[in-house]
Structure formats: C-alpha cells, structure tokens
Amino acid sequence: xKQLIEPKILKGTRDxxxxxxxxxxLVMDKIKSVFKKFGYDQIETPIICPxxxxxxxxxxxxxxLTYNFEMRGGTRIALPYDLTVxxxxxxxVNFKNLPIPFKRYQIQRVWRAEKPQKGRLxxxxxxxxxxxxxxxxxxxxxxxxxxxxxxxxxxFKDFKIKINSRRLINNVLKSFSVIEENFMDCIRIxxxxxxxxxxxxxxxxxxxxxxxxxxxxxxxxxxxxNEDTSKKLANFDLKEISEFMGYCKSLNIPEKxxxxxxxxxxxxxxxxxxxxxxxxxxxxxxxxxAGGRYDNLCSLFCEEDFSGVGVAFGFERIMxxxxxxxxxxxxxxxxxxxxxxxxxxxxxxxxxxYSDLIKADIGAExxxxxDKLKKQFKFADKKGIQFVITRGPEEIxxxxxxxxxxxxxxxxxIPYQQLxxxxxxxxxxx
Amino acid sequence: xKQLIEPKILKGTRDxxxxxxxxxxLVMDKIKSVFKKFGYDQIETPIICPxxxxxxxxxxxxxxLTYNFEMRGGTRIALPYDLTVxxxxxxxVNFKNLPIPFKRYQIQRVWRAEKPQKGRLxxxxxxxxxxxxxxxxxxxxxxxxxxxxxxxxxxFKDFKIKINSRRLINNVLKSFSVIEENFMDCIRIxxxxxxxxxxxxxxxxxxxxxxxxxxxxxxxxxxxxNEDTSKKLANFDLKEISEFMGYCKSLNIPEKxxxxxxxxxxxxxxxxxxxxxxxxxxxxxxxxxAGGRYDNLCSLFCEEDFSGVGVAFGFERIMxxxxxxxxxxxxxxxxxxxxxxxxxxxxxxxxxxYSDLIKADIGAExxxxxDKLKKQFKFADKKGIQFVITRGPEEIxxxxxxxxxxxxxxxxxIPYQQLxxxxxxxxxxx
Numbered sequence: 001x002k003q004l005i006e007p008k009i010l011k012g013t014r015d016x017x018x019x020x021x022x023x024x025x026l027v028m029d030k031i032k033s034v035f036k037k038f039g040y041d042q043i044e045t046p047i048i049c050p051x052x053x054x055x056x057x058x059x060x061x062x063x064x065l066t067y068n069f070e071m072r073g074g075t076r077i078a079l080p081y082d083l084t085v086x087x088x089x090x091x092x093v094n095f096k097n098l099p100i101p102f103k104r105y106q107i108q109r110v111w112r113a114e115k116p117q118k119g120r121l122x123x124x125x126x127x128x129x130x131x132x133x134x135x136x137x138x139x140x141x142x143x144x145x146x147x148x149x150x151x152x153x154x155x156f157k158d159f160k161i162k163i164n165s166r167r168l169i170n171n172v173l174k175s176f177s178v179i180e181e182n183f184m185d186c187i188r189i190x191x192x193x194x195x196x197x198x199x200x201x202x203x204x205x206x207x208x209x210x211x212x213x214x215x216x217x218x219x220x221x222x223x224x225x226n227e228d229t230s231k232k233l234a235n236f237d238l239k240e241i242s243e244f245m246g247y248c249k250s251l252n253i254p255e256k257x258x259x260x261x262x263x264x265x266x267x268x269x270x271x272x273x274x275x276x277x278x279x280x281x282x283x284x285x286x287x288x289x290a291g292g293r294y295d296n297l298c299s300l301f302c303e304e305d306f307s308g309v310g311v312a313f314g315f316e317r318i319m320x321x322x323x324x325x326x327x328x329x330x331x332x333x334x335x336x337x338x339x340x341x342x343x344x345x346x347x348x349x350x351x352x353x354y355s356d357l358i359k360a361d362i363g364a365e366x367x368x369x370x371d372k373l374k375k376q377f378k379f380a381d382k383k384g385i386q387f388v389i390t391r392g393p394e395e396i397x398x399x400x401x402x403x404x405x406x407x408x409x410x411x412x413x414i415p416y417q418q419l420x421x422x423x424x425x426x427x428x429x430x
Numbered sequence: 431x432k433q434l435i436e437p438k439i440l441k442g443t444r445d446x447x448x449x450x451x452x453x454x455x456l457v458m459d460k461i462k463s464v465f466k467k468f469g470y471d472q473i474e475t476p477i478i479c480p481x482x483x484x485x486x487x488x489x490x491x492x493x494x495l496t497y498n499f500e501m502r503g504g505t506r507i508a509l510p511y512d513l514t515v516x517x518x519x520x521x522x523v524n525f526k527n528l529p530i531p532f533k534r535y536q537i538q539r540v541w542r543a544e545k546p547q548k549g550r551l552x553x554x555x556x557x558x559x560x561x562x563x564x565x566x567x568x569x570x571x572x573x574x575x576x577x578x579x580x581x582x583x584x585x586f587k588d589f590k591i592k593i594n595s596r597r598l599i600n601n602v603l604k605s606f607s608v609i610e611e612n613f614m615d616c617i618r619i620x621x622x623x624x625x626x627x628x629x630x631x632x633x634x635x636x637x638x639x640x641x642x643x644x645x646x647x648x649x650x651x652x653x654x655x656n657e658d659t660s661k662k663l664a665n666f667d668l669k670e671i672s673e674f675m676g677y678c679k680s681l682n683i684p685e686k687x688x689x690x691x692x693x694x695x696x697x698x699x700x701x702x703x704x705x706x707x708x709x710x711x712x713x714x715x716x717x718x719x720a721g722g723r724y725d726n727l728c729s730l731f732c733e734e735d736f737s738g739v740g741v742a743f744g745f746e747r748i749m750x751x752x753x754x755x756x757x758x759x760x761x762x763x764x765x766x767x768x769x770x771x772x773x774x775x776x777x778x779x780x781x782x783x784y785s786d787l788i789k790a791d792i793g794a795e796x797x798x799x800x801d802k803l804k805k806q807f808k809f810a811d812k813k814g815i816q817f818v819i820t821r822g823p824e825e826i827x828x829x830x831x832x833x834x835x836x837x838x839x840x841x842x843x844i845p846y847q848q849l850x851x852x853x854x855x856x857x858x859x860x
Contacts, residue, residue: 037764039793246778250778
C-alpha cells in the first residue's frame, strides 16, 4: 500500500473554499471602496522580512507571538505581526517619493503564534489605514469617520468607537502616584479589563504594587454620557479629546458612534495620543477594529520624525460577526449557463456554443464529456448555475437550441441566433 | 545618537508603492475577470504549511529552492513553492464538498530561494487555474482558450502557446533507446534548450550517457508549421495532440496562437499529458505562463485518483512585459477633489465640505491644516488630484465655494448647494 501524506494544514491557518472566498471578496470590496473614497492608496510590503525590522517593537508579549526563523546561511527572518511596523519601515524608505501626509491602506496576512481559538487565528488578514506625516487632530477625526463609514457599509447597526488618549491615561496614573516606569505595565493590565474583569485587573495592578487600584479603575470607567465622563475628569487636560470630538462633529459623525472611555488602554507600546477600539452589540466578538496615534515608529528606521495615526480592521472577526448577523445571502455562481454535451458526435457543436457565449461576454461553462444529461444537469445545480443549454442532433438540424432554467424547471427552444441575446436580454431585464 | 534599524527588505522581495499597486490591481482585475467568465472559482490556501505537504514534490532542484524552517517546538514548516501542490492538498481534503470537475483559480504569493535577477524573485505572485476531476481533453482546450483570452485582454499581440505531450516526448526518447529511468533527467536538460542553447543541451545529454543527443534535439525541434511538425513525427502516436488541436479549433482559437513544439519539456516531474508554455515576441521575458496535465498529484494525499490540468500565469513577468510594452498610462488618483483649509477659523467649515462630498459618494480628501494655499495646491498636484476646493470667510458669507482645476488652471465660484452636483455632473459628462 502506498504511503499517503496527511493533507493537513497547521492549526490556526485555513483553507478558503469558493463560497468562503465569495463572501470574503464581497466584504473586502466594500471595505476597499470606503478606503478609496477617502483617498487612501494601497501599498504592499514583503511577507518574509529581516527579523530586526519586526522583532522588538511589540513588547514582551508581542515578541513571544512573532514567528521568526533562521534561514540557511544564518539570516533570521520574521513574518509580520501586524501591518503598522512594516508600514513604518516602508515609509522610512519611501517617504521622499510620496505625498506627505501620506494616506495608505494595506490588506495582507499577518501571523501570531497564539493558541488558536474562535476568532483568534495564527494566520489572518488585517486591513489597515494610516495617515502619516501630520500631527493635526483632523487626522484622528478622519480615521473615525472612515471607521464609521466602513461599519455602516458592512451592515453593522449598533457599534461604537471607544476613544481615549494615551496622554490622558498617563496623567491619570501619575495623579494616583503611579511612577512613570510602571505606566506601560499598568496600561497592559488595564487593557484586559473587558477580557478578565475588574476584580482580576485590580488584583494584577495590586500585585504590581499599585495602590488604590480599585479607585483608579472606577475613576477610569466611563459614565453614561461623554459629557458626564468629561465632567468626572475635568481636573485633567482634556483639550485633545474635546478638539477631536469637535472635528468629529464637524465631519457629521453621529454622537452615538463615539464613546469617550478613559479606561481604554490598548496594550501596545507605541501609541502616544488618541486611541480607538471598535465594539459592536450586533455581536460578541470583542474588538473589531483598533489603533491610535503614534509618534516614534518611523524614527526606529530613519532620522526623520513622522507622526501618524492609524487603525487595523480585524477582518476575520468582522467576517465571523457578519456570518453571525446572517448578512450573507446565497452565494451565486459567476456562470450564467452550463453548455451540456449531448453525445460524442455533438462535442464540437457544444464547444462552438461555449465559444459563442464567451465571445459575447456571457459567463459560461462547458461540461467536459457526454455523460447522461441528468448527471450534467445535476452538476450545474451543484455549482449554482441557473441555466443549462442543450443541443442534440434534432436541434442542430433545425438550428435551434434548448435552454432550461433549473430554478423554474421550464425550458424553451429558440433559434440558435438568439442564444446570446437571450442571455443578455434576460439579465438586463432582471 | 540613537541606533537606527536599517529599513531593509530581503533580496528578491519588494515593497509596492501606490503607483505599483494601481497597475498591479488593474492587471489582476483583468485576469480575474477572464477566469470568472469561464466559471473558475477562487480559493486560498495557507502560507505557512506543514513541511511534508510541500517538500519532496518538485524534484531535487525544487527541493533546494523551497523555503522551509523549524518552528519552536520542532514542527517543520514550508512556504509554498507553487500553487499546484497546495491545491492538490486542498482538493484531497475538500473534494467531497465540491462540484467535480472542479475549476478553481488562485492568486497568491509563492516563494523560491533563487538567486534574484530581473524577472526572477524570491517572493512573487502566481495566478493559477486548474480543472481537476476530468480526463477529457476538452479541459486542455479550455485552458488554452483561457490563456488566449487572458493575454488578449492584457494587450499582448504576438504571443503563442507552445504545446507538447509528456507521453510523446517519452515515446521519442524511448525510440532513441533512452532507458526509462533517464527520461526525467533528459526532460530536465531539454527543458533548458531556450536558456542555454542547443550545444550545451547536447553536451549535457551526452554527459548523461545519451547517444545521438544531437539527433534527438533536431528531431524534437518544431518545423515551420504545426502540420509539418506532425508529419515529421508521423511514426509516433499523435492522437492526443490532434484531438486537442481539434477541440481548440472548435473553441475558435486562431491557429497562430498554438505551436506544436515536441521539444517543449517542462522540468517538473508531475506532468503526464499535454504541457503548455506561453512566450511572446512582444517582449523577451521568456515563459509568461506554463503548465500541463497531471494525474497523480492528489494521490499523494488521498486514496482517490483525480486527473487535472492547469497553468500558472507568471504575474511578475507579465507585469514587467506590460511595463516594457508601455501598456500603462498615467496612474490617476482615486480622489476627485482636495478640500483645502483657508485658515484656523474655517477648519470646521472645510470639514463640513469634506463630509458633504463623502456623503454624496464623491472620492475626496481634506488637507489637514491651514498651510499656505500654494502648499495645499502643490500637495493636490503631487497626489494627482484634479480639483481643489477653497472656501474662505468671503465665500462663507456669500455661501459660495471656489473650485479650481489644476489641469487647466481655471477656477469657478459656484453656490455652495451646487458643489456635489458639480462633481457628479462633471464626471458623468466625461
């Protein structure tokens, strides 16, 4: 007996079948068209990267989760952990040839060596937008507008962008006598609030030696309205938040979409200003989109300093959410018709029909051999092709062709010359 | 001084700038739309793969060129060398849920640890189509038709598909008393005919111990017409070739696009029938597309036997060829207009203009700060945005807006309410 290779894939990676791809492309296209409307240009960066351009930029946690390998010859490579750092590297190389501020979108796979679970994969797509090269808070507001337009376009109803400022959370921690070198550790713990709950966060903060941990959390927890939250924090400098909110209003973003949440932490080191996180009550898949303002990312790679703001859309979670919300109808075949082969003798005639349909720009397929018609019809049905075209010796003699709708079961014999116009007319008429 | 990380990428990998991506998307979309017209469905397979599902399927040469690494924990992974083997693995897992014969297209990156040179990269895109689950030679003819439609859609004029049969070349070798276990080595040497020339091929064959090497090559070299080539090989079984040619004719493929070339070898082990290779006199980038019939690929992964036929389009070479043929005009911005900010006081007004344009589905951008108008106009120009929109305090008072075309230099002041219809009308009128 021959030795089979198990046709397996790695945990946390996936095969996408035609029906998956049809849905993914639909969502991808909607997201892209919003990005384009706001003037974001697409870029792509390599997948295999020199390790030093990826590692050491995501904190200890991120470091552990970054795939990296030694190549023959000893070069160490890493796979992107996100699209922000590769973008910063890209911009450091190319900024001289780009309009500044530069607005880019990027849709690629990233990798994380996590324990796979629902909505958490090892190989997955991210969709990022960034504006780099401007410190104006209008950028932050524009990104919020793009987020709102994307989620509306995808059919989400009850979503909101939680926003906060890294500067503000630092100031609050300082006011509670947390020393600066503990800021990032605190922020990383507070970031887990949604995931592990208040009690555990307080315990972790206390084990870090933080006093009044519970008070900090209570103080950071948002009130019912943005106004009330702002009142509670009135002793702190809220200029950044209020300026941002003002721009959002000018951009006509309905207030219900923005929630000022001082406890929003975002675990990554590199945020310096406004941070975002999108959640939706339409589903319970947690964060669907997140990001913020960063100042020092490019300066890892070049002398120049560029400030940027950007968010990553969690494409895979968005897909899961949309599935759950039942946003996908039946996936239809690209092909309008299947040309059947009646028998051995009519093969060439069937090929001619096929060629005529293709020439008329009608998506079509041919069945490859003269199997029983029933089998050929069944194939069309399985592929979701709506019409089957049959032409046996009788029809060839009369120069007609028979078209059957698999949906209605009805069939019609028409002069051969009307074939392509039948389909064009049929579909234009729909 | 701070320590900078060199923002480098690995040799043979690339960054794609917006203008690159615009061109690549254009070409990708054309290719995809042909695939779809013929009823091919898109699939995707993982990038990080268990090494055993990739290695050992491409001969010694391919084995050396396949990226593979050991992960923490000892699992060995490999990156796809092509899309055919991952597809065979995919099909072995999923065939029970797919219509058979199954026609898929797949557009993804693949990796080869080659010495980088022009048109030869380490990380690059391939576009594949395959029909699997039918032995009918109509499949081979359909694939030829798809190839012709793709290259025509891309603007190639003088291209041809060289075709041959792996069975035929084996029979010819046998008739020259080459022993069967030397077939693949001979085929791999003959495959280099175009690259290293007849003399070197003959020398390599001789050093393999092949007698009459020169005679073999002469015999395999095509004549001026397909008919003459067939005559020369009349002693061999040409039924496969002639049946294929007949179907191509029925599919209305002009004869000039198909060349019967008995020397066409294709170095890969797994071909068993018709093989293809596309070259074009429009450029000198060598093979632009290649593939063939394979019988045993899936049987590596499952008990069932599925025969398939497919080709890979060399996307990167096609891009280079199209660049050389000057097939790309100026890349235009997605944005119709840049909203400028006149001064600090008009910021909110500018944001409102921006929001109104976006609401009307007009691709637009806002400049993020009240820099000198000249600087803002220059930015629009650099991005290839055709119109700039300005509204200072005077215009706000009159409720008008000024639109300037950067192409003609002309400007026009119109009532604010006409702004969005101006752009809609303008573009519809074009």
